[in-house]
Amino acid sequence: MTDNPGSLGRPKARTRWLPLWTALPLCALAGALAGGAYGKLKAPEYTATSYVVAVPTEKADPATALGFAQAYGRVATQLAVLGNAQVQAGVPVAELRRSVRAATSPDAPMVAVSATSHRAARAASIANAVSRALTIDANRTQDNTHVQLLQFSRATTPAAPSSASPRLTTLVGASAGGLLGGLGLLARPRRRVPAAADGAPVSVPGPAPAADLKR
Template identity: 50%
Template sequence: MTESPEQRPAVPGRFSRLRSLPQLPSWWPLPACVLLGAACGLSYGLLATPQYSATGYAMAVTDKGTDSAAALGFAQSYGRLATSDSSLAYAHGAAGESVKELRAQVQSETSPDSPMIAVTGTSESPRRAAEIANAVVEAVIVSSGHVAKETGVKIIKFSHAVPPDEPVSPSAPLGTAVGASAGGLLGGLVLLVRPRPSRRSAEAHVPAPAHATAEPAVADERELV
């Protein structure tokens, strides 16, 4: 005897099975982004090539008869000229790097309170980093000597750059911490900008109470003789 469609048990479909799976909490992007950022930071700290930095110092001094306050202004000017093409073109021979490479490997800093110029060289080799800094400092000294008679100010070497013992690139623990912080910030932004489900749609996903579909059988009161 074939069963009618009304008598056949309902077979749950694929979508009903998916709905029965446990749902992730609404804040899941935050820990996921933290873990992803920490993994990226750890990978960078372990795989990145170490970079070394060495710093040499030069100082502006005035000749006799020249106002000492002029040294501070010329130190600012020569500090900006340290990374110019003319200074790098003079220094690239002693540094062993091209002008294009030196432009990304040299930084200069000056102080508003002191006629001091700090030139920092960066390289994968500690010795090369010190050579780059010293070569650029020497280029600034030579450049200032060409106009020292007219300006009354010259640049002298104050401190020689020495090869560093440790790299300045982020270590594995520091890279992990920075990556986790960046991931946490990104996860927080995702939670803020993502669309939230409306109240009506949330109520639509609430399952209805189950009702009994089968009625209990009624016992026959008649006795069989």
């Protein structure tokens, strides 16, 4: 088998690879594109919050009201309260359980009922319906607890979404992409030092000493 005469003296083509550090900006760019697309395609979410306050009667003290406020915050998302709120909210209990959250304060006898929805008006309607159902349910036992639950502030229709904006998701995606690219560079296999036949590392001769050059 004879060689091609035209290939004699022609240097072999070498594949040029990009430097390893270019993985960082490329991964950051890919993460930014993915984060921006997620922020654009995902439907915005709105959050509305309603507040109720526990007030002690003549037979109770503020400490008792504070303790019952903590308890009411735990039962606000239970099925008994959500079942009564679904009629006024106009949504099934399953959606209420996904969208409603309750929070309390260790210093104030207040319960914050928050609802999240893709529609701003529905978020406010759900929060008000759950807080009203919680108030009615708690006041049924007022003669025993000596604590009355009152609505402190109604939820209003939010003017802006509470979900992350496309700009924020783009920044988060770029940061995550750059981080993954950096971890990939750190975890890449290292080049091994060539070894001699006896297993010892090959020593690369360095520059000759100045004294040897003068001889």
